[in-house]
Amino acid sequence: MTPILPGATIGFLGGGQLGRMTAFAARSMGYDIQVLDPDAACAARAVASRTITAPFDDIAAAVELAKSCDVVTLEIEQIHPDVLDAVAEHTALRPGRAPVYIIQDRIRQKEWLHAQGFPLGAFVAAASAADVEAAVREHGACIAKSTHGGYDGRGQVRLREPEQAADAWEALGGRTCLVEKMVSIDYEISVMVARRPGGEMAVYPPSRNHHTSGILTWAVIPAVIAPEMSEKAQSLASAITERIGIVGLLAVECFVTTEGELLVNELAPRPHNTYHHSERGLATSQFEQLVRAVCDLPLGSTEVHAPSAIVNLLGEVWLQHEPPHTTHALQVPGSRLHLYGKAGARGGRKMGHLSAVGESAQQALGRVLESYRRLSPETIASFDVHEPVLARSTN
Ligand SMILES: Nc1ncnc2c1ncn2[C@@H]1O[C@H](COP(=O)(O)OP(=O)(O)O)[C@@H](O)[C@H]1O
C-alpha cells in the first residue's frame, strides 16, 4: 500500500472539536484539510482550507468532499451508511463502512461485542415500554439508551423502578432502545488503539476517567491502576480493534466493577475526549496518530513522557455572572488552556478543556483541577469535580 504523504489532502466528515484538533495535527505535518459539517460555523472551519456545509446524509456533498481528498476520515460515527459507501467509491475511507456501521447503533454494537465473546454487563434490546419494564424487573436499576445519536449522557434515562418504564420509553421517543443493567462501577478507564491499513497497531496505556451525569469531567494518564488490569484492558482493546478491523483509531471505554471485573462500556471509531491529554505528555497525540494511521505512515510511540490530565470546560463556565479568570488559571504550573473556537455557550456544550502535566498522575490531576477552580470558582462549586486519591485500587 502506498502511504499518503504530506502535501496530500485529508477530508473530515464532521468538523467539531475532534476534527479541529486532528486538523491542527495534520496541518503541522503538512497536509491540507477539507471538512464537511452541517454547521457553517463548525470548530474545524478555522483550520480547513474548505468547508462544505451540508447534513451528514447528503450524498452529493459527501461525494464532492471525497473527490477532492486523498483520504477521508471521520470524527463522528453518525454518518449514514449510504454516505460512507458513496465516499468509498471515490477515495480511501478510513475507518471503513463496516466498523462504523457496527458502532453507530448501540444495540448492533452491543450484540456484535456479545457475539464475539467480549465481556459486557447485562443488556436488553427493548422494542416496547413493556420490554423496558421487564428489564428493570429482572435487573433492578437500569439505564435506557437511544440507539442512535446519544452522546455526553444525552439520549439516556436512568430507571430505578419498573413503574418508570413508560416515562423512559416516551422520553427516548418511543423507539427501540438499549436497556443496560446499572453496573456497580469501581472506576472507569478507556484504551485508545490505532491501526494501519496493513494491520500494524499501537495501543495506548489506559486513561482513568471520571463522569458526572454521564458527561466526562476529567481524565488522567497513567491511570494508576493495578498493572495486571492495565494489561488486561490493553489486550481487550487490541483484540476488539483487530476483530472489528478498523483503520484509524478505536477508543474502548471500560468499566471496572466493584467486583473487579473488566467490562466494555462502548466503542468510538475516532479520537476520544478521554485522550485529549495525549497532546501534552505522550510521545504521540491521538490526533497525530489518527493522521499517521489513515495516511498509512508508521505509528508513533504511545509512551507517557509526563503524567497528564484534562478537565472539560462546558458552556456553564461562560454562563456564570463572572467571566472566566483565564490569567489566574494559567498561573498554575504545567497548565494549558484549549478552546475550540465555538460561539454560543450552552449548558453541557463542550467549549474547551484545561490540561496539565505533572510529576505524577496525582499532581497532574491536582494541577488541572486547581486551574479549573481558579478559572471558574462558581462552576466548580456546582459540579462534582472532586480530586480523588489515585491510590491503586485492589481491582
Ligand atoms: N450500564 C451502566 N452502568 C453504570 N453507569 C453507566 C452505564 N452506562 C453508562 N454509564 C455512565 O454514563 C456514562 C456515559 O454513558 P455512555 O454509554 O458511555 O454514553 P455516551 O455515549 O454519552 O458516552 C458512562 O461513562 C458511565 O459513567
Ligand SMILES: [Mg+2]
Ligand atoms: Mg461514553
